[in-house]
Structure formats: structure tokens, C-alpha cells
Amino acid sequence: MSNVDQTLPAAAEPVARIPRAAYLLTGCIAVIGSNSLVLGPIAPEVAAGFGSSVPVVMTAASAFGLGTAASALFLARYIDRFGAKRMLQRALALLAVALLASAAAPQVIVLVAAQLLAGIAAGIALPAIYASAAAVAPPGRESGTIGVVLTGWTLSMVAGVSMSAVLADLVHWRAVFGAVALLSAIALAAISAMSADDKPAGGVAPAPLGALATPGIVPLLIACGAFMTAFYGVYGYLGDHLHQALGRPVSANGLAAISYGIGFGAAALLDGIVDRLGARRVMPIAYLGVAAIYVLIAAVAGTFTILIATMALWGLGNHFGLNVLVMRLSALDPSRRGTIMGLNSAVTYLAVSVGTTAFGPLYANYGFAASAVVAAVLMLGAAAAAWR
Template identity: 65%
Template sequence: MTKTDQSSAIPLDTTARLPAVTYVLTFCIAVIGSNSLVLGPIAPEVARSLGTSVALVMSASAAFGLGTAASALLMARHVDRLGARRMLLGALLGLAAALALSALAPAVPALALTQLAAGVASGIALPAIYAGAAAVAPPGRESRTIGVVLTGWTLSMVAGVSLSALVADLVHWRAVYAVVALLAFGAFATLKTSRYRDAPAAGSAPWPLAALRIGGVKPLLVACAAFMSAFYGIYGYLGDHLHSALGEPVSANGIVALVYGIGFGAAALLDGVVDRLGARRVMPFAFLAVAAVYLGFALAGGSFAFVLVITFLWGLSNHFGLNVLIMRLAAIDPARRGTIMGLNSAVTYLAVFAGTTGFGPLYASQGFEMAALAALVLMLVAAAAGSWRLPASATPRN
């Protein structure tokens, strides 16, 4: 029997221990996140080593994002058909191979090609991880379980951003990819030897665009698009704002990333609130809290001290926003969870492109404050989409 809503009145055990595989999935997220974040800090060293420009080196990051989006859109449905564990094992092995080849890339085109392959593997892995986290969560502890898995992004941001530049300076940029490749293989081996098992869904999984007809999917994907575009639009230009407008050194970017990661991770301690209140109730307030953060950037973005305070709150509120978004999408139809989470990942990585390219001209012509106000408007759209009520006949299943 399935629950009809996360805020159901059915008594739930909120003290059940999280399964051990939760932490394995957290490690998997940390590995994927590390690869997605490390190129930025080491790009100057990569460019010097390969005799090219930083802008050209960053084309490998764009290739990773496009590979992830395309793979999530086209391949994630097989998570339902073959099982999350089986798909994740294959994706981690492919990711390890792609990262090892990245470490050996002789030129930028080869690096972009290997990162495209890493994106394809990540686009399979992310929906499998989120689907797996939702499936293994004890009843009444869905938010806590998913929240723990999401702290993998904190680990990748804090450790990946901080350590990648250090490894590149002390050893070589190729060592960064070699280390992440070993971590990916370690995640594969850990999952392979774990006791985690799952069963594929009965019947065939729909094609991704067919899944858009499932009740409740489209409004939440609109919320995802607005939420992620706002995030990447601000995150992509915050560093330049600190350096160009506030006169802070480039190292300030690392401090901001650390503060954001601390806020994002600290929010996991409060995920039990979401379990008690229900993701549907919390979502509009979480998105409005993120909107308030962008208002804070617009009003107080001229002070580095205030930026740090606001960035901590940004990490805190973004954690809740991402948590409830994944919870609600994962609850719509467990039999097609992988397909739906694939759509979520595809929209997320398309938002990386939309946010950075769309906010660029606005930031260049109107400044960081106007960009922050644009992000605020997007978050109001996300809150409205997240508040959309379905007809009773289309109520999502948990």
C-alpha cells in the first residue's frame, strides 16, 4: 500500500535509524559533485599546462553539463527498468574510467570529450542515487534520509573546491582527476560490496517526455528550472562581483564557497522539520526564504561581511528547497521514480546553461544588484509553481 501524501496522518516511526546505504549514496554524490566543481579552481593551471586559454579549458565544463543533461533525459528511465543499484554501479565504473582518461588528456578537445563521457555517467548516476535514497528511506524519515544524501554536495564543495587547487599546486592538475577517479572507483567498490539491493519496477518505463503527462510533474519541473536558474545565475557571477566591485582577492571565492557549504550542510540537522510538516507545505516557504536571500544580496551585496552572512543563509535555505523538491518529485510515482528524477537532473543541468548565459548580460549591464532581483523574481515563480494544487484525481502517490 502506498501513502498518498508525505503529511499523511498515518503514524510514522520518526526514530528509525537510517540504512547504511544512505551514507554510501552520500559518498557517491560527493564524488560526482567533486568532478563538477574541480575544473574551475584548477583551470588556470590546466590552461598553462596545455598552452591554451582558461575560457577554452572551461568548455570541458560545458561538455560535462550537456552530457549530464542529455544522459539524464534519455537514459534515466532505465533506472526503473533495470534497478537503481545496477544502473548506479555501471555509472560509477564509467565515471571512474572517464576521470582516469581526463587525467591523461593531451589537449583541451580530449579533456572536453572525457568530461562529456563523465557527464553521461553522472546523468545516469544522479537519478539512480535520488531514486535509491527515496526508496530506502524509513517511513517518516524521507526528508532526513534525502537530506543526508544531499550533504554529499557540501562535501564536494568544501573539499573539492578547497583541495583541488592545493593538489594542482603541489603535484599537478592531472593528479586532481586521478584522485577523483580513485574515489569514483572506491564508491563503486563500496556499493558493490554493500548489502543494498533493489527490485526493478514491474512493466516498462515511459520515455522521458511521456513522463511529463504524469500528474504533478510539470509544475515541479517549472519550480526546478526557476530555482536552479536563479542559483547558477547568482553563483556564476558572485565571485566576479567580490573581486571587481568589492576589491576582494580571488581567494575570497574559496571562503564564500566554504561558508555556503557550511550553511547547506548545517540545514541537514533540521530536516526532521520537513518530515513532521510535509514537503508540500514546506516548499513554498523554503523558496520564499531563498527569495529573501536574493533580496539581501540586492540590498547588502556591497559589504563582504554581509555577503558572508547572506551566503550562509543561502546555503541553509537552498538545502531545504532542494530537499523538498526531490521529495515531492520522488513521491509522485515510485514505479517511475528514476524517469522522473532523470527529468529533474536534465532540467537542473539545462538551468546551469540558462542561468549563466541569461544572467551574464544583465550582470554586465546592470550590475549584481539587478541580477539578484532577477533571481528573486525567479524564486517567486518557483514558489508559485511549488504551491500548485492538483485535482484530487491526480494526487501524487508517495
């Protein structure tokens, strides 16, 4: 009888599970996102409580964005020195204090100052969360892990915004900030109990702009700026378009947010595609896809039902766009991951200001569809930068 090789093929290695730490980081994102989104829906009640106007109250949101951008640029570098977990703990503690101050603010100026402090905390927390997500991700599950963490934005948009409006109606607008402060304290306790694998470098923290010398970072930050400017430029005027141009009640804004959030969250189920194909290959394709979605938004801008349905597609595309961006940036230089993600957050919150400011005259003079077309052009630039 001839010899027969009876060696059985090796069993396929089981797919690594996403660690529990990723779900804790998801909760942290949800807390920060809730604070950044809740002021808009409750602004009329806040203005009435202070005997002020909505535009004056909304300066607190501007202060939050300014604080986040400045903090991400100048303070996130200390993540590399002290470690992501320690800096995230400090940021969550500061956020809880800032939210309590917001809830107890006797005047608008105090609310503005408290939200500036909350922005400083967020500018440290967000890069620390993204750096931690990249650090805890098992090999081959980077996209899935980061995707789970990013669903925190869905929780803040769908649950946080909706619950804040209900809480403001049933209790008081101050209870909204008090509730988010409580959630921040719970997140702090959970993170404190989490085992940390990050290895702080110690010594002197990297210079804030020193990470710009990292090979490949500049095109990715350009892509980030174009991507985020397009999003905030269109999303910032979606509510007014629904109300003024389509004649829908203000509550339609919540329906649009829910549709977008469902699409954004559902995309997490498809993140394995990125792990199989690679973020470098997927990134330009994802941005071209988002550009096509903006063209679709422009085409259906006059039809309420189809526009709301398109919001889910928009959320799905933006999830992939943000996921691959965080993956590629966090992989450039693990020793300076905190500084790099700080630059990402700084560019993101600069885009909040640029997008809402630059798209204002465009929307006022040419309408919502024209804004979506310009956003599509920006996404072509983002795709080109990502391809490079």
C-alpha cells in the same frame, strides 16, 4: 474498591535511524560534485599545461553539463528497468574511466571528450542516487535521509574544491582528476557491497518524456527550473563580483564557497521539520524564504563581510528547497522514479546553461545586486508553481 484502568500508555515508537546506505550515497554525490566543481579553480593550470586559454579549457565544463542533461533525459529511464543500484554501478565505473581519461588527456579536445563522457555518467548516477535515497528512507524519515544524501554537495564544494586547488599546486592538475577517479572506484566498490531494496520493473524502459503525464510533475519541474536558474545565475557571477566590484583576491571565492557549504550542510540538522510538516506544505514556504534571501543578498552586495555571512543563509535555504523538491518528485510515482528524477536532472543542468547565459548581460549592465533581485522574482515563480 472501584475498578481502575491501570493500563499503561503504549511506549512511543523509537525514531527510525537513517540507514547506512544513505551515507554511501552521500559519498557518491560528493564524488560527482567534486568533478563538476574542480575544473574552475584549476583551469589556469590546465590551460598553461596545454598552452591554451582558460575559456577554451572551460568548454570541458560545458561539455560535462551537456552530457549530464542529455544522459539524464534519455538514459535515466533505464533505472526503472534495471534498478537504481545496477545503473549506479555502471555509471560510477564509466565515471572512473572518464576521469582517468581526463587525467591522461594529451590535448584539450581529449579533455573535453572525457568530460562529456563524465557528464553521461553523472546524468545516470544522480537520478539513481536520488531514487535510491527515496527507496531506502524509513517511513517518517524521508526528509532526514534525503538531507543526509544532499550533504554530499557540501563535501564536494568545501572539501573537494579546496583539496583540488592544493593538490594542483603541490603535485599537478592531472593528479586532481586521478584522485577523483580513485574516489569514484572506491564509491563503486562500496555501492557494490550495499544491499539493494529497489525492485526493477523489467521490460521496456519508460519513454523519456512519458513521465510528463504524471499528475503534478509539470509544476514541480517548472519550480525546479526557476529555482536552479536563479541559483546558477547568481552564483556564477559571485566570484567576479567579489574580485572586480569589491576588490577582493580570487581566494575570496573559496571563503564564499565554504560559507555557503556550511549553511547547506547545517540545514541537514533541521530536516526533521520537513518530516513533521510535510514537503507539500514546506516547499512554497522554503522558496519564499529563498526569495527573501536573494533580496537580502542584493541589499548587502556592497559589503564583503556581511555578504559572505549571507552565503551561509543562502546555503541553508537552498538545502531546504532542494530537499523538498527531491521528496515531492520521488513520491509522485515510485514505479517511474528513475525517469522522473532524470527529468529533474535534465532540467537542472539546462538551468546551468540558461542561468549563466541569461544572467551574463544582466550582471554586466546592471550589476550583481540587480541579478539577485531577478533571482528573487524567479523564486516567487517557483513558490507559485510549488503551491499549485
